[in-house]
Structure formats: structure tokens, C-alpha cells
Amino acid sequence: MSLNPIIKAYGQPFKGAYKKIERYIKEAKAIVVYRHIKPDFDALGTQMGLVTFLKDNFPDKEIRFVGDDHVSFTPRLFPVSERLPASFYESKKFLAIIVDVGDDSRIADPRYKEAEHIVKFDHHPYKEQVAEVEVLDLEAGAASEIVVDFCLHFKGTRISKEAARYFYIGLVGDTGCFRYPSTSMHTLTVAGELMASGIDHAKIIREMFQKKLDDLRSQAYVLNHFYVSEHGVAYYTLPSSVQKELDITPERGKENVNIFSNIEGIGAWCSITEDPDPKDYCWRVSIRSKEKDISGVAQKWGGGGHKNASGARIDDIKDLDKFIADLDALFA
């Protein structure tokens, strides 16, 4: 079947990179797919979509996936990640495919460096070269959007319903259900191509955002304890004592951050969650915005990310007001 013209045009600048990656995939006996630490829907969806695509189309190859699991998405939406023994790395030549992460320190297993070839698909701001072939689109709504484009260009392959389900999770996750400004004609064309694989898109979204009755207690806490800065930055803090009360872990602190996404007068919003990890104590911050680019503030505060969705950290909660002032200044 001929390629949709929007897909064809998008892949044009990546043609050389796509061909090289196709060749590496065909030549490899073993392939390991990597993604970022503290994974989200897009990291896991892109990783598992690609793993499934490779297994479906190249059943004779050994396809592996590694990384830390998600506290509530695993195993509900994604399988538990594999733990590759040291012997795998000692005895095997393999291709490393990195998805949805731009810099070495955030790749959820440093042993990708031991691969014979390393390739990468990403949409995060560029920090450093980690791969021999890098397919980058900083404007892409999700990493899965780029990887699906690559798969659609790969002649003689098909995207199965199972692979499409994972990719769709990535697409929906990072575009906030196609609401964020990063959603483009290409994003929606990719979504259409995935739907053509027969996925139940409504069911996927239901499963992704399914909550338990108990989760409403956390939501109620946030609604009763948020603050708004002078120029419209909404935020809430979740100290460890409150997390204990609500029976949640630090990873779940950001779950209610988008409560503020559609509120008039609120331009940016964030969750600030205490992480008592003795090896890396901090307050984890998830920042979201309607339109303003908040990634610069995230970078200043030990993090990074995208224009409208970034992560950061506050090492000492005494600095909370300074952090909020930095965000607030974007709207002054």
C-alpha cells in the first residue's frame, strides 16, 4: 500500500537515517530497546510498541527491553521490564535502539554503550550525541509519533494491533489526549494509521486514565491545598507525611497536576512532591503550561523537558518561593 502523503513528506528529511537503521535492524541478531528513567506513557508506549513491532516482523531475532518499571502502569498497561544479566552483554553483539530520551544520564541502563551500533529516536531538546544515527524532531507530539513514522516507511513490515496499542498509548500520553499545541497534522495522521490496525482507541484511553475510588482522596487533597501565584501559576506540595496519609508513593505525586489545565487565568501549574530517597533527597517537580515555554525554568532547576511539559527538582523546600517566582516571572 502506498504511503499517506503526510507520512511520506515527514519522513523525507530522515530518509538516510531510516535506511541506515533498517539495515542495522536487518543485520542484527539481537536488539535491545532502551528509554528514559522514571518512564511515562510515551517512554513505555514507544519502547513496547517498537519491541512488539520488531518481534512481529523479525521473529528470528532476539528482541529485549530494559529499564525501571512504573509504579502504577506496570503491569496494568505494560509488561514488567527485563533484567539482562551481565552475561548477555559479555557474549552478544547487539543493536541498541534508544527512544524518547536525549541525554546519557537519563537512559535507563548505561550498558547501551556496549552495543555494536546505537541509534536513537527522540523529541527532547538536544543535549549531546549518544548514538551513531539520531532521528530527532523536537516538534513531535510524542516519541511514538516519530517511531511509528519510521515503521510505516519500513518496506515489507506491518504494525500489528498489539504494537499499535502501545504506540497509541505513547501518542495519547504525551499529547494530553491530542490537546497540547504539539499535536500536528502528522500526529493525527499517525493516530489514524494506528487506528487502521484495528485498535479500540476509546478503550485504550479508558484504561490509561482509569482511577480507583481511593485516588479521589488525593484529588480532594490537591483541590483543598493548592496555591496560586500572583500571575497565575497554580501549585501544590505533597510532603512525605501527606503521601503517607493518602497512601501514595512519590512517583504518584504528579498524577493530579492537570487538574489546573483548563482553568481561566492559570498559565502554568505544577506538583511538588517530597522524595525522601536517602541517596537523592529532593522535591520532585512536574511543570505543565498552556502556552508559555517552561523548559528554561525546568533546566535552571535541575531538570528539563518540553515547552509545555517539563520536570525539575527543588533540593531544599526553603527555595520553593524562589522557584515559583521564576515561573511567575514568565507571566508578569
Ligand code: AMP
Ligand atoms: P514529568 O513531569 O516527570 O512527567 O516530565 C515531563 C516531561 O519532562 C517528560 O517528557 C520528561 O521526559 C521530561 N523531563 C522530566 N525531567 C527531566 C530532566 N531532568 N531532564 C530532561 N527532561 C526531563
